[in-house]
Amino acid sequence: MIRQDVDLSRANTLGLPCRAERFLATDDIATTRDALRQAVKRDWPLTVLGGGSNLVLQPWLPGLALQPSFADLRFEEVGEGDVLVHAGAGLNWHALVEALAAKELWGIENLSLIPGHVGAAPIQNIGAYGVELADVLERVYLLHLEDGREAVFDREECGFGYRDSVFKHALENRVVITRLVLRVSTRAQPRLDYGDLAARLPAKPSASDVVAAVSAVRREKLPDPTVLGNAGSFFKNPVVANEQAKALLAKHADMPHFPLADGGVKLAAGWLIDQCGLKGLRERHVGIHERQALVLVHHGGGSAGELLALAQRVVDKVQARFGVTLEREPRLMGRKAR
Numbered sequence: 001m002i003r004q005d006v007d008l009s010r011a012n013t014l015g016l017p018c019r020a021e022r023f024l025a026t027d028d029i030a031t032t033r034d035a036l037r038q039a040v041k042r043d044w045p046l047t048v049l050g051g052g053s054n055l056v057l058q059p060w061l062p063g064l065a066l067q068p069s070f071a072d073l074r075f076e077e078v079g080e081g082d083v084l085v086h087a088g089a090g091l092n093w094h095a096l097v098e099a100l101a102a103k104e105l106w107g108i109e110n111l112s113l114i115p116g117h118v119g120a121a122p123i124q125n126i127g128a129y130g131v132e133l134a135d136v137l138e139r140v141y142l143l144h145l146e147d148g149r150e151a152v153f154d155r156e157e158c159g160f161g162y163r164d165s166v167f168k169h170a171l172e173n174r175v176v177i178t179r180l181v182l183r184v185s186t187r188a189q190p191r192l193d194y195g196d197l198a199a200r201l202p203a204k205p206s207a208s209d210v211v212a213a214v215s216a217v218r219r220e221k222l223p224d225p226t227v228l229g230n231a232g233s234f235f236k237n238p239v240v241a242n243e244q245a246k247a248l249l250a251k252h253a254d255m256p257h258f259p260l261a262d263g264g265v266k267l268a269a270g271w272l273i274d275q276c277g278l279k280g281l282r283e284r285h286v287g288i289h290e291r292q293a294l295v296l297v298h299h300g301g302g303s304a305g306e307l308l309a310l311a312q313r314v315v316d317k318v319q320a321r322f323g324v325t326l327e328r329e330p331r332l333m334g335r336k337a338r
C-alpha cells in the first residue's frame with residue numbers, strides 16, 4: 001500500500017531529516033508494476049531507495065519513493081564447485097555476505113560490512129579490499145521505471161567501472177533492480193593481499209574468518225552509521241592527467257598516487273582533505289570524521305543544507321591548494337522545501 005507523507009530520517013544512514021510525499025516498500029513484481037503505472041499516469045517523480053547509505057536526502061522527496069524489499073534467496077549448483085546465488089534486491093548486503101560465508105561459499109567475503117541492500121550493489125559496483133561486485137556478478141534482473149517492462153542484464157551490459165556502472169549514466173534513475181545472480185565458489189580462494197588482512201588470519205582461513213577479519217578492520221577505521229550519521233566516503237578519489245600528477249608530486253613527494261591503465265593517475269581524496277587540515281573539523285551539527293578525512297558526519301539536529309555547505313568548503317579548499325576538483329559520491333535526492 002502506498003503511504004503518504006512518510007518520515008525517512010531513519011531510512012538514511014546520515015540521519016538527515018526528510019519526508020517522502022509517498023512511499024511504497026514492495027516485494028511483489030505485480031504491485032511494483034502497478035505503482036510504476038500510477039506514477040507515470042499521475043506524473044509523480046519516482047525515486048528508488050535501498051538502505052539509504054549512499055544518499056544525501058534533502059527535506060522533501062516529492063512523488064513516489066519506491067523501496068524494493070524482495071527477500072528471496074536461492075542457490076543453484078552449476079558444476080565444478082560453482083554456485084549461482086539468486087538474491088532479492090531487498091536483502092541486507094552484509095547478511096548475504098555472512099550467509100554465503102556460513103556455507104563456505106567464496107567470492108564476496110571481502111565485501112563484508114558494506115551497508116545497504118543487495119539491489120543497490122550494482123549501482124556503484126561496490127568494492128573493498130581488492131574485490132568488487134563485478135568480479136562475481138552474473139546477471140541483474142530489473143524493471144524499467146517508464147513502463148515496468150522486465151529486462152535481464154549480464155555483466156557486460158552493466159558497464160562496470162571503478163565505483164561506476166551504466167546505472168549511474170544512461171540508466172540513472174530509470175530502473176528498479178529486483179534481483180541479482182552472483183557466481184560464487186565452494187573452492188577456497190582467499191584474497192588477502194590488501195592491507196594487513198593476511199596478518200590477522202590463520203594460514204588457511206575459512207570464509208567466515210575472512211568476514212570477521214574484514215569486519216574488524218572496517219570497525220576500526222570507519223564510524224558506525226548507527227552511532228554517528230555518515231554515508232561512508234563522501235568524495236570519489238579524483239583522477240588527474242599524468243602531467244598534473246607529476247607537477248603535484250614535484251611539490252608533495254609523499255602524495256599517494258595510483259597510475260591507471262588509461263594514462264590517468266588516481267589520487268587519494270582523503271589525503272588531499274587531510275593535508276588541508278580539515279580532519280576532525282566540526283561546524284555546528286556536521287563535521288569531518290576525526291580518523292577518516294573522507295567521511296563527512298552528521299552529529300544530529302542538522303540538515304542536508306549544512307552538510308552540503310561543509311562539503312563545498314572542502315571542495316574549495318582542496319581546489320585552492322592542489323588544483324584538483326573533488327566530486328561527491330553519495331547521490332543528492334529531493335528538494336529543499338515542499
Ligand SMILES: Cc1cc2nc3c(=O)[nH]c(=O)nc-3n(C[C@H](O)[C@H](O)[C@H](O)COP(=O)(O)OP(=O)(O)OC[C@H]3O[C@@H](n4cnc5c(N)ncnc54)[C@H](O)[C@@H]3O)c2cc1C
Pocket residue numbers: 013047048049050051052053054055068089114115116117118119120121123124125126127128175176177178222223224225230231232233331
Ligand atoms: C559506513 C559506510 C561504509 C561504506 N563502505 C563502502 C565500501 O567499502 N565500498 C562501497 O562500494 N561502498 C561503501 N559504502 C556506500 C554504500 O554502502 C553502498 O553504495 C551501498 O551499495 C548503498 O546501498 P543502499 O541500499 O544503502 O543504497 P541507497 O543509498 O539507498 O541508494 C544508492 C543509490 O542506489 C539506487 N538504488 C538503491 N537500490 C536500488 C534498486 N533496487 N534498484 C535501482 N536503484 C537502486 C538509489 O536510487 C541511489 O541512487 C559505505 C557506506 C557507509 C555508510
